[in-house]
Amino acid sequence: MSSDPSAAVQRDASGRLRHLITLEGLSRAEITTLLDLAQSYVRPAGAFPARDRGLAGHTVANLFFEPSTRTRVSFELAAQRLGAEVVNLDMQSSSRVKGETVLDTIYTLQAMHADILVMRDAEPGLPAAIAQLVAPHVAILNAGEAHLSHPTQGLLDALTVRQHKGDFGALRVLIAGDIAHSRVARSAWQAFRTLGVAEMRIAAPKDLLPGKEEFAGASRYTDIDRAIEGVDVVMALRIQRERMGSARIPDEAGYHRTFGITPERLRQAARDALVMHPGPMNRDVEIASIVADGPQSVIQQQVANGVAVRMAVLTTIARNLRGEGSR
Amino acid sequence: MSSDPSAAVQRDASGRLRHLITLEGLSRAEITTLLDLAQSYVRPAGAFPARDRGLAGHTVANLFFEPSTRTRVSFELAAQRLGAEVVNLDMQSSSRVKGETVLDTIYTLQAMHADILVMRDAEPGLPAAIAQLVAPHVAILNAGEAHLSHPTQGLLDALTVRQHKGDFGALRVLIAGDIAHSRVARSAWQAFRTLGVAEMRIAAPKDLLPGKEEFAGASRYTDIDRAIEGVDVVMALRIQRERMGSARIPDEAGYHRTFGITPERLRQAARDALVMHPGPMNRDVEIASIVADGPQSVIQQQVANGVAVRMAVLTTIARNLRGEGSR
Amino acid sequence: MSSDPSAAVQRDASGRLRHLITLEGLSRAEITTLLDLAQSYVRPAGAFPARDRGLAGHTVANLFFEPSTRTRVSFELAAQRLGAEVVNLDMQSSSRVKGETVLDTIYTLQAMHADILVMRDAEPGLPAAIAQLVAPHVAILNAGEAHLSHPTQGLLDALTVRQHKGDFGALRVLIAGDIAHSRVARSAWQAFRTLGVAEMRIAAPKDLLPGKEEFAGASRYTDIDRAIEGVDVVMALRIQRERMGSARIPDEAGYHRTFGITPERLRQAARDALVMHPGPMNRDVEIASIVADGPQSVIQQQVANGVAVRMAVLTTIARNLRGEGSR
Numbered sequence: 001m002s003s004d005p006s007a008a009v010q011r012d013a014s015g016r017l018r019h020l021i022t023l024e025g026l027s028r029a030e031i032t033t034l035l036d037l038a039q040s041y042v043r044p045a046g047a048f049p050a051r052d053r054g055l056a057g058h059t060v061a062n063l064f065f066e067p068s069t070r071t072r073v074s075f076e077l078a079a080q081r082l083g084a085e086v087v088n089l090d091m092q093s094s095s096r097v098k099g100e101t102v103l104d105t106i107y108t109l110q111a112m113h114a115d116i117l118v119m120r121d122a123e124p125g126l127p128a129a130i131a132q133l134v135a136p137h138v139a140i141l142n143a144g145e146a147h148l149s150h151p152t153q154g155l156l157d158a159l160t161v162r163q164h165k166g167d168f169g170a171l172r173v174l175i176a177g178d179i180a181h182s183r184v185a186r187s188a189w190q191a192f193r194t195l196g197v198a199e200m201r202i203a204a205p206k207d208l209l210p211g212k213e214e215f216a217g218a219s220r221y222t223d224i225d226r227a228i229e230g231v232d233v234v235m236a237l238r239i240q241r242e243r244m245g246s247a248r249i250p251d252e253a254g255y256h257r258t259f260g261i262t263p264e265r266l267r268q269a270a271r272d273a274l275v276m277h278p279g280p281m282n283r284d285v286e287i288a289s290i291v292a293d294g295p296q297s298v299i300q301q302q303v304a305n306g307v308a309v310r311m312a313v314l315t316t317i318a319r320n321l322r323g324e325g326s327r
Numbered sequence: 328m329s330s331d332p333s334a335a336v337q338r339d340a341s342g343r344l345r346h347l348i349t350l351e352g353l354s355r356a357e358i359t360t361l362l363d364l365a366q367s368y369v370r371p372a373g374a375f376p377a378r379d380r381g382l383a384g385h386t387v388a389n390l391f392f393e394p395s396t397r398t399r400v401s402f403e404l405a406a407q408r409l410g411a412e413v414v415n416l417d418m419q420s421s422s423r424v425k426g427e428t429v430l431d432t433i434y435t436l437q438a439m440h441a442d443i444l445v446m447r448d449a450e451p452g453l454p455a456a457i458a459q460l461v462a463p464h465v466a467i468l469n470a471g472e473a474h475l476s477h478p479t480q481g482l483l484d485a486l487t488v489r490q491h492k493g494d495f496g497a498l499r500v501l502i503a504g505d506i507a508h509s510r511v512a513r514s515a516w517q518a519f520r521t522l523g524v525a526e527m528r529i530a531a532p533k534d535l536l537p538g539k540e541e542f543a544g545a546s547r548y549t550d551i552d553r554a555i556e557g558v559d560v561v562m563a564l565r566i567q568r569e570r571m572g573s574a575r576i577p578d579e580a581g582y583h584r585t586f587g588i589t590p591e592r593l594r595q596a597a598r599d600a601l602v603m604h605p606g607p608m609n610r611d612v613e614i615a616s617i618v619a620d621g622p623q624s625v626i627q628q629q630v631a632n633g634v635a636v637r638m639a640v641l642t643t644i645a646r647n648l649r650g651e652g653s654r
Numbered sequence: 655m656s657s658d659p660s661a662a663v664q665r666d667a668s669g670r671l672r673h674l675i676t677l678e679g680l681s682r683a684e685i686t687t688l689l690d691l692a693q694s695y696v697r698p699a700g701a702f703p704a705r706d707r708g709l710a711g712h713t714v715a716n717l718f719f720e721p722s723t724r725t726r727v728s729f730e731l732a733a734q735r736l737g738a739e740v741v742n743l744d745m746q747s748s749s750r751v752k753g754e755t756v757l758d759t760i761y762t763l764q765a766m767h768a769d770i771l772v773m774r775d776a777e778p779g780l781p782a783a784i785a786q787l788v789a790p791h792v793a794i795l796n797a798g799e800a801h802l803s804h805p806t807q808g809l810l811d812a813l814t815v816r817q818h819k820g821d822f823g824a825l826r827v828l829i830a831g832d833i834a835h836s837r838v839a840r841s842a843w844q845a846f847r848t849l850g851v852a853e854m855r856i857a858a859p860k861d862l863l864p865g866k867e868e869f870a871g872a873s874r875y876t877d878i879d880r881a882i883e884g885v886d887v888v889m890a891l892r893i894q895r896e897r898m899g900s901a902r903i904p905d906e907a908g909y910h911r912t913f914g915i916t917p918e919r920l921r922q923a924a925r926d927a928l929v930m931h932p933g934p935m936n937r938d939v940e941i942a943s944i945v946a947d948g949p950q951s952v953i954q955q956q957v958a959n960g961v962a963v964r965m966a967v968l969t970t971i972a973r974n975l976r977g978e979g980s981r
Binding site: 384385386388412414416427428431432434435436437438439440441462463464 | 697699700701702703705723724727728730731734735933934935936937954955957958960961
């Protein structure tokens with residue numbers, strides 16, 4: 001078990017996943033089972049999406065305290081296609097303005113029989129805190145928590161790699177960009193580590209590397225050209241333009257020159273290396289547009305897998321809520 | 328019949344409820360029938376919510392000119408769970424900005440076969456005015472009108488009390504707080520009075536008591552400690568922080584000290600008195616947090632009953648629109 | 655075929671409509687077939703709306719870069735009533751703020767198996783540009799493009815006229831108002847011209863007439879009193895208040911006096927002339943309130959037909975996407 005308190009909080013008395021707050025503490029078998037279920041929901045482009053009634057009777061509430069399009073729509077479609085009722089709460093215009101606490105909003109939704117609450121917040125700790133306070137029939141799904149955790153993103157990244165590479169044991173994976181502030185990096189790292197990749201590398205400008213106590217076992221780079229050598233997977237992270245004003249970070253063109261994933265740099269990776277990005281992309285900043293749209297890019301496949309992974313998580317959590325899950 | 332013009336406006340030629348704008352003028356039998364139907368939609372926490380197809384074919388439009396989370400979501404879930412099509416209109420970003428009148432927006436929705444229009448507005452009079460102008464197959468449901476009326480709130484309050492106390496004839500009910508500006512107080516009072524409670528008390532700081540022509544028959548208090556003595560139900564109202572700047576109203580801490588529902592004050596009520604609040608709460612202002620979460624609190628049950636009551640109202644109104652209702 | 659590039663872009667290799675971006679280039683037979691299908695979805699006021707499952711499995715995404723209530727709700731209800739999954743994206747609060755391109759947003763939705771993208775934008779050219787870039791199983795429906803095109807509006811206008819007048823060959827049609835900036839005027843003109851109306855007139859204050867290269871064959875007027883003489887259809891356009899500040903345009907009262915559709919002016923039209931307006935209306939500016947609500951007005955019928963037309967377009971496009979359409 002992990003030292004991350006969320007890892008324990010998210011399990012019920014039988015050890016089943018009742019919430020999904022972090023990938024920390026999930027076993028390889030648990031992740032593999034989720035990926036297998038997600039894979040069963042994948043359909044080729046142009047086919048109708050998978051649909052079933054596994055969430056019929058359940059009510060999913062999307063609570064996004066940070067604005068998001070892609071993740072909110074991904075969860076909304078996943079829930080709809082499983083037959084759930086879905087409500088969206090824009091937490092900027094909500095009763096928060098009337099002074100209500102977040103917890104009272106949660107209790108209100110819970111009283112209305114909303115039983116799966118999908119939550120995104122800029123501050124750390126809310127999902128775990130809420131998970132300890134909701135009723136036994138209510139689950140919290142973390143859709144993005146500060147710089148800490150974005151578990152469905154980590155799962156979709158793993159699923160995408162598995163579809164192309166099969167065995168994780170032979171893989172060298174690079175995550176490049178603003179690692180320090182990235183929940184995507186943390187969740188992807190947790191997934192890949194647990195799935196047993198051969199080598200994990202993180203690369204960032206010096207000021208954007210995380211503290212040494214994090215990403216234990218990963219190789220650390222500040223030189224992207226060295227970091228990318230021979231890797232099988234390159235995951236570029238979004239540069240947050242709003243931080244670009246800071247003196248310690250170069251401007252966009254400078255970032256691209258010193259750290260962007262360019263065709264030249266990509267040639268230093270393994271010949272069939274995958275190019276990934278969690279989106280939304282800043283084209284020609286952290287990633288060259290031609291690379292994002294190139295033959296090695298699986299960026300749109302990540303998005304497609306996102307819906308499948310969220311269907312798998314919703315289905316699993318709903319089963320566990322009803323006491324039907326197996327360990 | 329009542330002197331409130333909305334009371335007549337909301338009935339069709341046969342005297343059936345076609346709209347629900349106010350509880351004024353509803354008979355005890357009518358309210359009881361609505362509560363009975365609502366009770367049939369109540370499910371225990373942890374069970375799936377009640378669902379049926381009673382609104383299949385109907386289209387419910389939520390028009391909220393004032394922001395609201397809980398009431399909008401409550402109506403949305405009630406309509407979804409009855410099989411209706413539901414659309415939400417954010418009337419701040421609507422065509423109102425292009426100069427369209429509210430009435431033309433209503434006519435537009437009506438032409439699109441939206442037949443149940445759920446409306447909240449800060450100004451008095453809109454629901455009754457609209458109700459007189461819509462087509463015969465269209466119903467208006469008042470989801471909060473200025474300080475005047477919030478009929479589904481009054482019904483859910485009555486249902487919650489009935490679930491615990493059964494007979495209204497023996498009950499002493501206190502509503503405490505900003506009575507003057509409260510649509511919740513007015514609708515609750517109409518419901519409890521019609522259901523025949525033994526005694527109705529209202530308590531407010533002097534400047535927040537309503538005029539003498541209102542709440543006829545209720546006992547009036549400015550001293551919360553005297554008002555709460557021996558009552559069976561204590562309903563605390565939300566203090567509207569935005570008005571707190573006014574010189575005549577004390578600050579939040581002062582309000583709590585002089586008028587908040589504290590554990591000490593609650594001990595002066597009947598031993599098994601219910602504690603109610605319409606939400607959203609300002610904890611430790613109008614109500615002590617420990618009281619809101621205490622064993623006598625039925626606040627979350629009110630929220631749960633809200634969905635059930637709205638399902639009952641939607642079902643009843645839809646039947647009456649189709650000419651299937653009995654009187 | 656037309657010189658409008660969108661006219662070619664919207665067809666697949668077999669010449670079928672894959673997208674709907676403009677009415678330019680549609681044959682009379684194609685428009686008639688769409689109107690016939692739309693007519694089959696029309697229900698009388700007070701009846702339940704038409705519903706079927708023709709879009710089951712499809713996912714419709716509404717992307718409105720300009721705010722809209724009526725068109726967005728009309729498409730949303732049309733899609734819901736055909737059994738589609740529907741998601742709404744408020745593109746003001748979207749990932750656009752994070753620097754993502756519109757195209758990447760489209761690719762994201764496409765990857766999520768959203769296959770019908772309904773789009774409104776203030777700039778010209780986006781729908782045609784996007785249509786050339788999406789996957790073969792994805793269709794773009796233009797829900798309003800700058801001053802250029804609003805094809806479902808043109809179709810609903812034609813349907814409304816057909817319901818009252820039958821044969822287009824005998825009709826004189828007037829469109830009056832800010833023609834230069836009106837997508838409604840352009841799409842209506844394309845529809846009526848193709849359907850073979852006897853005479854098409856456009857009338858606008860001098861500065862609001864379009865260039866001579868547009869509306870070829872239409873008679874042009876700057877005097878509304880002359881333009882309206884003997885016409886069978888009068889379509890008034892919305893004056894955009896936001897432009898009213900400009901020196902060349904009179905104020906609202908002045909506009910009404912010199913260009914508004916008043917009862918006096920309407921008496922110069924044919925005795926049974928239809929009065930139309932695309933909404934939202936500025937009452938007593940471009941149209942007298944008494945005319946808008948008068949016996950010759952079919953304005954609400956236009957709104958009702960809007961849902962029917964959008965159902966017909968969605969059904970047709972979905973069939974063509976699946977390769978089931980006939981030419």
